[in-house]
Amino acid sequence: MEKWENNRAWFLVLPVFVVVAFSAIIPLMTVVNYSIQDIFGPGNAVFVGTEWFEEMLTDSRLHDALGRQFIFSGLVLLIEIPLGILIALAMPKKGWGVSASLITLAIPLLIPWNVIGTIWIIFTRPDIGLFGVGINSLNLLDVPFDHTARPSFAWITLMAMEVWHWTPLVALLCYAGLRAIPEAYYQAAKIDGASAWSVFRYIQLPKMRGVLTIAVLLRWMDSFLIYAEPFALTGGGPGNSTTFLSIYLVKLATGQFDLGPAAAFSLIYFLIVLLFSFIFYQALLNVGKGEKIA
Template sequence: MEKWPNNKAWFLVLPAFIIVAFSGIIPLMTVVNYSIQDIFGPGEAVFVGTEWFKEMLGNHRLHDALWRQFMFSGLVLLIEIPLGILIALAMPKRGWGVSASLVILALPLVIPWNVIGTIWIIFTRPDIGLFGVGINSLDLLEVPFDHTAKPIYAWITLLAMEVWHWTPLVALLAYAGLRAIPEAYFQAAKIDGASAWATFLYIQLPKMRGVLTIAVLLRWMDSFLIYAEPFALTGGGPGNTTTFLSIYLVKLATMQFDLGPAAAFSLIYFLIVLLFSFAFYQALLNVGRGEKA
């Protein structure tokens, strides 16, 4: 759709800009301010230049957290995207089943994030949890299942929680994409005698490209920012094995009160996210263009 060139449109954007800037730019400036000073107390600060940045870039705990974060977000995408597509393909296309499926799918998405953590603690605890008690009664594991006991158990619990929580989002997106494909495509495929696999590969998957890009974008971003769920479930432990970037940052800022390094870390973190956002955003724009052409 051709847009009208008109710079007065800025007046419509201005209120939104101001309210987001109030919550977005002013605090960010404060962070920049922190990151280049050593703050001893109110009114007592020394300019330190890039010292905190150097310190944080060389900080091995940051490297570890970053590595863990990439692992986690990567695994999340690898599991959730294919699973979400499968669910969308299996969902009914008409009748009462559609509404029912949509409501059940959306349910995990409206649960507060720390309650998600609570649900999974209750569900997996070895003394009262259905999963914990269930898996231990099978007596298959060398060390009884307890997400606080072994890093691998903590990771499995976190991943299970994450997949449980967010796969429905991918499924809903994929479903929206599938529903938008005109019936004629499938009729044509049927006439040509295309197999279900060929139909999926050459019709459904390409047509879902737009929504899947959004799904990848949202899942990558949000899993990169994850805080409340691991905070509630593992608190970053055992040890630091589930300390992701946000958890480490909050620890640094509010528990050790290292404002300077925490601010420098914040900016580095933000920059990484920004870089990925930009790449995904460009991909998203190109998808839109490709469909119009």
């Protein structure tokens, strides 16, 4: 093997290596280490091989949480992406309305996540909350509305919160994409006699593909990893109805101190997120193949 001429080049890579090691590699390898041991206490662990992985893969509570997670993230994408596009299309293109709508949209994004949970708890409370009192005064429901009363109520509250919180991000991304389309495209479409739908279908949507890819990926990953909001709102209840993967994981790891199974679970969780992000990315890349991503 050839000798390196200048070994000092290593020192230049070292800082990055140290940072990455402490931020990613060491924590990840610790989790891998835990996942193959049964830990009774500090310095008291037994090697168990793939036992925890097998246990986790057959755990019915995990399956339920995973199912819930898919439904939740699916609904998030189905609601937030079209809604975000609609908001972006409806936003003003010039004048004071632009800054006004941009600031209004940015407000939910600026609020800390656990504060959002608290806001919505108060908002939906049946005794003092605007929404809770309002919907109960209509007397439409057989049970008074309370986000802890029924699984469906908890889901509705959670979805409303999630949509309120993150649709602005999708809208802002789409708005940026729309603004990047040269005016000449619209003129050309007008001269062709294209309808508003055709303009959307053949100009705006293809031109927004780049930002939509980012929006879908961000919303997918973020909603799949959701923790703070359901934790603040219901703590995973009522029952287990809003126990998503991360809530179940935390219960397992810090509630029961099952560090081994929790570590195995974390790795599986990580791989699922990675796999689906990759699938989405590939799928969006191949839609209308041949176009450049803006």
